[in-house]
Amino acid sequence: MSKIEKALERAKKKRRHAGEKEPQAPALRAVPIVSEREPLYTHTKVIPPDRSHLEKHRLMTFLDDPMAMDSYNLLRTKLLERTRGQGHNTIMITSALDGEGKTITAINLAASMAREVKQTVLLVDTDLRKPMIQYYLGCNTEKGLSDYLRGEVPVADLLINPGLANMVVLPGGKPLSGSTDILGSPKMERLVEEMKRRYPERYVIFDCPPVLVAPDALVFSSYVDGVVLVVESGRTPKDQIRKAIDLLEDKNIVGLVMNKGEKTQRRSYYYY
Numbered sequence: 001m002s003k004i005e006k007a008l009e010r011a012k013k014k015r016r017h018a019g020e021k022e023p024q025a026p027a028l029r030a031v032p033i034v035s036e037r038e039p040l041y042t043h044t045k046v047i048p049p050d051r052s053h054l055e056k057h058r059l060m061t062f063l064d065d066p067m068a069m070d071s072y073n074l075l076r077t078k079l080l081e082r083t084r085g086q087g088h089n090t091i092m093i094t095s096a097l098d099g100e101g102k103t104i105t106a107i108n109l110a111a112s113m114a115r116e117v118k119q120t121v122l123l124v125d126t127d128l129r130k131p132m133i134q135y136y137l138g139c140n141t142e143k144g145l146s147d148y149l150r151g152e153v154p155v156a157d158l159l160i161n162p163g164l165a166n167m168v169v170l171p172g173g174k175p176l177s178g179s180t181d182i183l184g185s186p187k188m189e190r191l192v193e194e195m196k197r198r199y200p201e202r203y204v205i206f207d208c209p210p211v212l213v214a215p216d217a218l219v220f221s222s223y224v225d226g227v228v229l230v231v232e233s234g235r236t237p238k239d240q241i242r243k244a245i246d247l248l249e250d251k252n253i254v255g256l257v258m259n260k261g262e263k264t265q266r267r268s269y270y271y272y
């Protein structure tokens, strides 16, 4: 049994041990026509990133350049088309290998959703080995999901608003060793379920580690409705992409993002 299969098996046993049911496919439900706007976030800290920081980290969707936002808006539109009618609102971003652009894609996608559509967006840093969202957004916060999972801080005290009205971020906090077990724990599963159900119209985007480097993403993929796979154009070998897709075989892959393409001015492009 591979390392990844063992981790999946361990997560399964833990859930059984905690007397929890195996995750089921989400039930179909109608999307309400009237949007609920930010009912929870009234006391959320507002930390808008400064412009130079956003430019440095290619967070185009926070800037007012419609050309630069095109590819993320296309990704957003396609994802909404594929998920909305099914009541699918929890999406994780992963890749085969390190550094392919998952975190930048996750932030830009979340901001694109928050800017253009009626529902709100929650962006969660579930890369507990390397939590980077707080750094890319310049939040300078030390607390995040890892503090909640260790039982120390309620989620409501950890949320940040990065200056866009409909977007809230749950940073990762301090890096954790043993992140696979923590991410696969019943407490994490319950949190994802709660995030999914609280506002059915809200999208929740999870920035995850790469599939082939650690078991975390694969374990976590059982909790979400859909997976977006980011591929660094021209760098990731085809066999590694194939391996990642094979590992996610029984999961709902809702999109493939080709990132950092040379001919495309290093933008992202979206494919099924």
Ligand SMILES: Nc1ncnc2c1ncn2[C@@H]1O[C@H](COP(=O)(O)OP(=O)(O)OP(=O)(O)O)[C@@H](O)[C@H]1O
Residues within 6 Å of the ligand: 057, 058, 095, 097, 098, 099, 100, 101, 102, 103, 104, 105, 127, 130, 132, 209, 210, 259, 260, 261, 266, 267, 268
């Ligand atoms: N479209 C792009 N064009 C150029 N550089 C990019 C692009 N997307 C991401 N990068 C850069 O690539 C690096 C890795 O990006 P990012 O942190 O988003 O990757 P990641 O897949 O989340 O990495 P990790 O596996 O370490 O979590 C960063 O320096 C980022 O600025």
Ligand SMILES: [Mg+2]
Residues within 6 Å of the ligand: 102, 103, 104, 127, 130, 132, 207
């Ligand atoms: Mg990352």
